[in-house]
Amino acid sequence: MVPVSQETGQGASTIHEVLERVVRAMHIAEGFLPPAHAVAWGAASAPFVVHGVRSLTREVREHPESTLLLGASGAFTFVLSALKLPSVTGSCSHPTGTGLGAILFRPPAMAVLGTITLLFQALLLAHGGLTTLGANVFSMAIAGPWAGYAVYRLLRRYAVPLMVAVFFGAFVADLSTYCVTSVQLALAFPDPGSGFLGALGKFGTIFAVTQIPLAVSEGLLTVLVMRLLVQSSKGELTRLGVLVAGKRAEAKPAGSEAVA
């Protein structure tokens, strides 16, 4: 690792300026993945997004009444990924909001809703980018939702209370998004001395430590919205399998689910 002086001339200062936008919080900035990486991540993401569009279309056709809740899930992602929050490391980052939709509508739906959010930010906010869209979609709209959903399902299988499972689902969706971003950056910028793992350690510590408190916040906010949904949309949640009408309701006194 060679310490880089900032006074090495004009070229360095331009690089410095551009590098300032390298990773806005979590998304990889425009032009900051080498073309081969950009194409590869785009190719990896595309089938997930296509599959997501299909399953979303089917869902809306079969259950038109769920359109509103789908919109609300997308809106939750919109709000949370616009919230830049200070963290214990003395820097800022933002949550993703993808855990809620993944739990309600399964991860394919989030491949679409997350992509819409990322496109909005890439086009209007110069946050993320079009050439890095594939990589950012992969981390935030695919890997995060699937990881969070897997944890949620696993916890539910072992009869963990709904809200606890929701918390950890959202927490993991948020944190794993950052881990994948770190891997993507480390693949593109392996450390000349310590290689991929060295770079991964470097990016990972930067992101993970910043993100842990934010992932806790995201978990709590997701629990809050889920509690409001349990109060307001029981029928919908039962149809989506989040609330179980049969066995579980008998095993527990009524209403304990709602306040758990």
Next chain:
Amino acid sequence: MGMSRNAKINVLLLLVVVALAVLPLALGLGDDEEEPFTGADAQAETAITEIDPDYEPWFSPLYEPPSGEIESALFAVQAAIGAGVLAYYFGLRRGRRQGEQRALARRDAGAPPDTAVPRDAAAGAERESGV
């Protein structure tokens, strides 16, 4: 105060989130940084400069907000759109539920047998008063 247990838990959740955001500021955790509370990018920048000082981005954003103020305005727009849709959703649900309860109450209490609303009609009334 007449706050339900449910509402108390919701408020508590919000307070914890606010505390998590405010504590780093209040404890001055950014004080030893050159530029406190920038994006985590400030640190990733250093890491990438160390690893590959010669990297040149090969594409630049089609549109870039001309200033930090405009950028935060656009972020606020994004949050406002999301919050608006969420508020619409919960408002709609709340209205429907209240309409439902009102229709049930009307049926149970007031209505004499001959004007009693059949169940289907009550459902229709709910839908109307809900929206």
